[in-house]
Amino acid sequence: MSSSQEPLVLIVSGPSGSGKSTLVQRILELPGTMLSVSCTTRAPRKTESAGKWYNFVSEEEFQRMVSAGEFLEYAQVFGKNWYGTPKKSLEEAAAQHKDLVLEIDVQGALQAKRKLPKAVAVFVLPPSRQDLERRIRERGMDSEEEIRRRLEKSRQEILNYDHYDFVIINDDLERAGREAQAIALGSRCSIGRQEARIREILKSFGG
Numbered sequence: 001m002s003s004s005q006e007p008l009v010l011i012v013s014g015p016s017g018s019g020k021s022t023l024v025q026r027i028l029e030l031p032g033t034m035l036s037v038s039c040t041t042r043a044p045r046k047t048e049s050a051g052k053w054y055n056f057v058s059e060e061e062f063q064r065m066v067s068a069g070e071f072l073e074y075a076q077v078f079g080k081n082w083y084g085t086p087k088k089s090l091e092e093a094a095a096q097h098k099d100l101v102l103e104i105d106v107q108g109a110l111q112a113k114r115k116l117p118k119a120v121a122v123f124v125l126p127p128s129r130q131d132l133e134r135r136i137r138e139r140g141m142d143s144e145e146e147i148r149r150r151l152e153k154s155r156q157e158i159l160n161y162d163h164y165d166f167v168i169i170n171d172d173l174e175r176a177g178r179e180a181q182a183i184a185l186g187s188r189c190s191i192g193r194q195e196a197r198i199r200e201i202l203k204s205f206g207g
């Protein structure tokens with residue numbers, strides 16, 4: 001848990017199929033963390049209940065929220081559905097003194113990092129194109145054309161790697177999970193985040 005007012009924001013992003021959700025779940029096992037629940041215009045899948053991973057909204061409601069400036073970032077993913085991180089999540093995290101975890105696509109991650117330069121951006125990468133292709137195929141959700149589109153998009157996304165603070169190469173889930181938790185815990189200890197406490201401690205020494 002963070003002690004300063006602004007919550008620690010962890011942006012977990014990377015190509016579709018790189019395994020970000022699993023790593024986000026590992027981070028959320030740490031006490032003092034919470035997930036930012038995104039809004040999306042996509043229809044819920046059978047396994048998804050509203051309000052847990054997403055708030056499912058109509059296109060009209062999404063556009064209303066865009067116009068009202070209610071999103072920290074938003075993007076149209078794969079030219080289809082809209083996804084956005086409500087600014088409200090930041091307030092909730094601050095009120096609960098929790099670290100906020102965003103699981104978002106690369107366009108959104110770049111926007112969020114621009115708006116919140118102190119956020120910690122984590123890039124999740126598959127070990128190779130072949131590995132990513134195998135994962136996407138195993139999910140069995142996409143047509144051949146869609147798979148080709150996703151792989152090309154992934155290449156473009158990887159070219160943006162230098163906007164991130166950390167990278168996790170997801171070739172071994174156990175190790176990758178430990179790395180995700182280590183980044184979250186380590187980020188809490190950065191000098192920037194601990195300055196107020198350091199000053200307090202210093203005061204106890206007479207300043």
Ligand code: 5GP
Pocket residue numbers: 015016038039042073074075077083084085103104105106107108109
């Ligand atoms: P899915 O529909 O499979 O749950 O998610 C599709 C993509 O949208 C994933 O890459 C996911 O990380 C991304 N995504 C989920 N929520 C958000 C959000 O609030 N903003 C952005 N930019 N992307 C999101």
